Amino acid sequence: xxxxxxxxxxxxxxxxxxxxxxxxxxxxxxxxxxxxxxxxxxxxxxxxxxxxxxxxxxxxxxxxxxxxxxxxxxxxxxxxxxxxxxxxxxxxxxxxxxxxxxxxxxxxxxxxxxxxxxxxxxxxxxxxxxxxxxxxxxxxxxxxxxxxxxxxxxxxxxxxxxxxxxxxxxxxxxxxxxxxxxxxxxxxxxxxxxxxxxxxxxxxxxxxxxxxxxxxxxxxxxxxxxxxxxxxxxxxxxxxxxxxxxxxxxxxxxxxxxxxxxxxxxxxxxxxxxxxxxxxxxxxxxxxxxxxxxxxxxxxxxxxxxxxxxxxxxxxxxxxxxxxxxx
Amino acid sequence: xxxxxxxxxxxxxxxxxxxxxxxxxxxxxxxxxxxxxxxxxxxxxxxxxxxxxxxxxxxxxxxxxxxxxxxxxxxxxxxxxxxxxxxxxxxxxxxxxxxxxxxxxxxxxxxxxxxxxxxxxxxxxxxxxxxxxxxxxxxxxxxxxxxxxxxxxxxxxxxxxxxxxxxxxxxxxxxxxxxxxxxxxxxxxxxxxxxxxxxxxxxxxxxxxxxxxxxxxxxxxxxxxxxxxxxxxxxxxxxxxxxxxxxxxxxxxxxxxxxxxxxxxxxxxxxxxxxxxxxxxxxxxxxxxxxxxxxxxxxxxxxxxxxxxxxxxxxxxxxxxxxxxxxxxxxxxxxxxxxxxxxxxxxxxxxxxxxxxxxxxxxxxxxxxxxxxxxxxxxxxxxxxxxxxxxxxx
Numbered sequence: 001x002x003x004x005x006x007x008x009x010x011x012x013x014x015x016x017x018x019x020x021x022x023x024x025x026x027x028x029x030x031x032x033x034x035x036x037x038x039x040x041x042x043x044x045x046x047x048x049x050x051x052x053x054x055x056x057x058x059x060x061x062x063x064x065x066x067x068x069x070x071x072x073x074x075x076x077x078x079x080x081x082x083x084x085x086x087x088x089x090x091x092x093x094x095x096x097x098x099x100x101x102x103x104x105x106x107x108x109x110x111x112x113x114x115x116x117x118x119x120x121x122x123x124x125x126x127x128x129x130x131x132x133x134x135x136x137x138x139x140x141x142x143x144x145x146x147x148x149x150x151x152x153x154x155x156x157x158x159x160x161x162x163x164x165x166x167x168x169x170x171x172x173x174x175x176x177x178x179x180x181x182x183x184x185x186x187x188x189x190x191x192x193x194x195x196x197x198x199x200x201x202x203x204x205x206x207x208x209x210x211x212x213x214x215x216x217x218x219x220x221x222x223x224x225x226x227x228x229x230x231x232x233x234x235x236x237x238x239x240x241x242x243x244x245x246x247x248x249x250x251x252x253x254x255x256x257x258x259x260x261x262x263x264x265x266x267x268x269x270x271x272x273x274x275x276x277x278x279x280x281x282x283x284x285x286x287x288x289x290x291x292x293x294x295x296x297x298x299x300x301x302x303x304x305x306x307x308x309x310x311x312x313x314x315x316x317x318x319x320x321x322x323x324x325x326x327x
Numbered sequence: 328x329x330x331x332x333x334x335x336x337x338x339x340x341x342x343x344x345x346x347x348x349x350x351x352x353x354x355x356x357x358x359x360x361x362x363x364x365x366x367x368x369x370x371x372x373x374x375x376x377x378x379x380x381x382x383x384x385x386x387x388x389x390x391x392x393x394x395x396x397x398x399x400x401x402x403x404x405x406x407x408x409x410x411x412x413x414x415x416x417x418x419x420x421x422x423x424x425x426x427x428x429x430x431x432x433x434x435x436x437x438x439x440x441x442x443x444x445x446x447x448x449x450x451x452x453x454x455x456x457x458x459x460x461x462x463x464x465x466x467x468x469x470x471x472x473x474x475x476x477x478x479x480x481x482x483x484x485x486x487x488x489x490x491x492x493x494x495x496x497x498x499x500x501x502x503x504x505x506x507x508x509x510x511x512x513x514x515x516x517x518x519x520x521x522x523x524x525x526x527x528x529x530x531x532x533x534x535x536x537x538x539x540x541x542x543x544x545x546x547x548x549x550x551x552x553x554x555x556x557x558x559x560x561x562x563x564x565x566x567x568x569x570x571x572x573x574x575x576x577x578x579x580x581x582x583x584x585x586x587x588x589x590x591x592x593x594x595x596x597x598x599x600x601x602x603x604x605x606x607x608x609x610x611x612x613x614x615x616x617x618x619x620x621x622x623x624x625x626x627x628x629x630x631x632x633x634x635x636x637x638x639x640x641x642x643x644x645x646x647x648x649x650x651x652x653x654x655x656x657x658x659x660x661x662x663x664x665x666x667x668x669x670x671x672x673x674x675x676x677x678x679x680x681x682x683x684x685x686x687x688x689x690x691x692x693x694x695x696x697x698x699x700x701x702x703x704x705x706x707x708x709x710x711x712x713x714x715x716x717x718x719x720x721x
Contacts, residue, residue, distance in 0.1 A: 045524045049390065060533035064540070071522045073393055074532035075386060076412050082383035086346065086390030087522070089374040093345045094396055097372055099515060105524060123386070126379035 006208045013207065014040050022065035025058040028236025030226030030243070031140040032058075033200055035110060038138055039070065041210035046070045046106040047087055051120060052077035053112030054147040055140065078119035080111035080137060081127030088132035106134045106214050113141040113155040117182045128189040128219045136213045136220045139182055142228035150231040154180040157251075158298075158323065159291060160283045162231070167286040174286065178322050183223040187257045187315055193218030195257040198265075199225040201243040205254065205265060216258070225252045233282030242280060249277040250299050253306055257315065264310040274299050294323050329501040331494035332357030334462035335401075335427050335487070337501070338469035340371045341509045344399045346391035347375040348384040352406040353439055354491040355429030359401070381406040385413035385426075392422040393522040393531065397473065397515070401427035403491060405434050407445045417484045418453025418548055420532055423476030423516065424484040425469060426454075430594070430645070431491045432683040440683010441491040443593075443646040447622070447657045453548040455485040455555055456623040458593040460579075462499045465489045467566065467574070470509060474562045477516045480554045488622075490645075493595035508569040556624050577626035579618040580633050582608060586615030588698035589634060589673075591662055592643035593619045596686065600643055603691040614695050622658075627665035634666060634673060638702045641676040641694050655679070655711050674701055677711045684715045 007013055018039035025032040031054055039046065048070055050056050056074055059067050066072070075083035088107040094100040109127075116124055116139040124137060144162050145151040152162040152175045161167045161174040187195045194216035198206040206224060213220035227234065227242035234242060246252035249272045254265040274296045278284040287295075298320045305318030329337065335358045339347070349359035359375075366375055374391075378384040381402050388398035402410060407428060417424050432442040446456060455475060459465040465487065472485035489495055504512075520529050535541075560576045567573040581601050583589055590600045597618035604614045617633055619626065634640060646657040653660070659677040666672055678694045680686045693714055701707045713720055 047394075047522055047524065057534045060530075060535055064533075064535065066528075066530035066533060068530050069528050071524055071526070071528055072530045072533075073390065073522050074534070075390065076382075076416065078382065079386040079413065082378065082386035083390045085376060085378075085383075086348070086387035086392075087394055089346045089376060089387065090391035090394035090396035091523075093372070093374040094394070097345065099345070100395070100523070101525070103525075122379045123383045126383055130376070 006211060007204055010203065013204070014043070018044060018046070018069040019067055020069060021067060023059040023067040025054070026230050026236070028229040028239040029058070030200055030228055030239050031055055031112070031142055033239065034138070034140050034206065034224050034226050037203070037207050038108065038110065038210050041207045042106045042108055042214060044070060045104060046108055048072045049075050049080060049083040049087060049107070049109045051075050051080040051083070051109065051111040051115040053115050054142065055110055055112065057147045077115045079123055080109040080115055080120050081123030081125070084109045084135055084137060085127045085130055085132065088135045092132065104134055106136065107132065109137045111137065111139055113139060113143060114145045114153040117154045117180050124186070125189065128186055128192045128221065131191060131218055133217055134214050136210065136222065138210070139221070139223045140226045141223060142226050142231055144228070144231045146228050146231040152177070155182065159287050159295065161286060162283070172286065173291070174283070183221065184315065184317065186221040191219060192221060194220035197223045197225070197252070197254055199243040199246060199252055199254065200227070200240050201247065209256065231283070234280060238280060242277070245272075245277040245280065248272045249274045250303050251277055255306070261313045262309045262315050263313065264306060267310070271303070298323065328498040329462050330357060330496055330498050331459070331462040331465045331489045332429070332496070333361050334466040334501045335469055335489070336361035336365065337503050338466040339399045340365055341503060341506060342397065342470060342473050342513055343371060344373050345396035346388060346398045347373055348378050348387040348398070348400045349375060350378045350381050350384045350402070350406065352381070352403050354431060354495040355401045355403040355427055357495060358427055381410035382413060385410040385417065388424045389413050389417045389420060389422055392424050393420065393518070395516060395518045395521040395523065398424050400424060401429065403429040404431035404445045408433065408448065411448070414449055414454070415452045416532070419544060421482040421547070421551070422484060423473070423482055425472045425476060426484065426486050427469070428486050428488045429491050429495045430488055438683045439491065440685070441493060441645060442681055442683060443488070443657070446486055446488045447646050449486070450623060450657070453483055453552065454623060455483055455621070456488060457485070457621050458488045458619065459494060460595055460597055460618060462494060462497070463501045464574070465494060466501055466503060467570070467572065470504070470513065471562045471566055473513050475555060475558050478558045479519060481551050481558050483548065483551050483555065488594070490595040504570045512565060512569060552624050559621065574620070577619070577621050577629045578633060579620065581616045583615035583617060583633055585613060586636070587613045587638045587702050588641065588695065589615045589617055589637045590641050590643050590691070590694065590698070591617045591619065593622065593658065594645070596643065596645070599686070599688060600691050603688055603695065607692065607695055612695065612699060614698070622661070625661060625665065630662065630665050631669040635669065635671050637673045639674045639676065639698045639707070640666070641678055641698045643678050643680065643691070643694065645680050647679060647681045653677070653710055656681070674707045675710065676701065676707055679711060679713050680715055681713070686715055690714045
């Protein structure tokens, strides 16, 4: 499948940055680092579509500067899928009709969790049904509507305090919804050629997954967990450490689904207790030890499914009883 | 004999459109059915995408246009309302998308009747808007829309509005222009700044502080709209040159030169209004009819000139604007506003045919009689008439 070799060593990562200076993202922004790695993987023959979200609002604004060294066009909050389809359709038909010279052009959408898992889910679903090559949708998941002030989205984890799910005198949990697994929804699309999850650690994992996705010969999707100092209330210097801890505690599962085969990219063995990850973040500070233990129990249960999937190389929906009613 | 939707599909084929986005809603859908079949039969080459919603439809063509594709899209009624967000940003992106609007009443009661509010909802958002009177003109307007929208002086999207049922579903003789002629009239679209790595790293529609670029971005659209008038005039002249069919660019007038009372309208029902005027002329009533072809840019100067001898103007209106000035409707307020500074300001009446109930010849006769009475009296007692309303007009 892969025509271009995967990157084996950090020394082989392209030194040129196509997502460069000229933005004003927060210190320690995980989504910005993800952008940088993504465009290293994609290279210069790429068009990027940016639905509304942090990576729209924080990537311009003052001095009319732009951090993008490839063509970039904003699209509306729920329109990432449609924007990708329209762009890819134009390249394919213009090349087919001889109106543009034939060459490989990557069409990449980089959309946030609200724009992808909530308002844009329908359009994304459509996009994953069309047979455009070199079409990759990356969901950068910072687990809230971060730029509007940390409102819960459908990928905000259970228990997190956000401005729409604040902890108060009678509500002691924060977010009472379970985190939606968008990548598994996308894997249910028969036309999709490559689905993966990743985070910012290990560095080469996401770059190589993006490279594989663009070579997949059809629509591809990556769900990328990106720690967010602003929304998670963490020190900017811990962004990559949080990615690592999410993997080691089993709260983020890194996997690939390719040609109908599922495989884990990382197995946390031995898995660390979830409190290591949760106690690094102020958004969970209100959770009492017994609630943390509840999350640990859910994680153990969920991992029994992930291990089984890895063994069978098939997707099984991991079902964990939701901790309802939220007490 | 082609229906309006079929005639428009033929225009899209002649224009060698590259990307088409479809989503079903009556009465516009027939155009997409026709196009899908043409493409399945290999009559021309294009990407046709069945979208998941009207919102996606209009996003697809917006982005395909940004790359440099010629695009076609369309919708009706609440479908247009659902697509409001991409519709609004398309003009600010200066993208020459061409859309068919098959005019349909908005919900409730979910009827298939004809109203203009679905398209007119976007009158303030930088789309050129034209109204066809029959399938032939619908075909012609689509071809001219591409020429005008893609002109580097304009670069704005176009709505070609056709009245639901009255044009979309009615067959009429249509003469398509020659393929070679259209190829000359419409050279391939060349966007000035394509979103293409072969051109360079264009960053488009960034989030920018309003203090830096806000008013300028709006002014670009206004200036383009102002220039569009001249480009429209040139385009119809060039079009007449090779098809041998001539249209007045902005307004079509019948019996207006010596008319004391004038009906002003748009679209398919202007034919009925003209037919009734012809009959009443035989009875000695000095009535004229004006059909507006472009709602955007609005032909205010042409209209003021044409109406300078009129004593009473009656607007035949398939729109509403609840609680607006004079409790009237969209076209009415636009026409009245256009004539405010005219030297001979006529009296005004509004005939609102709303809710999708079709008017008949008798309603137009009644409207002209009411205008005639006002002309004789020199005053208007009741300004707004709902002639198709059943029961008492409270």
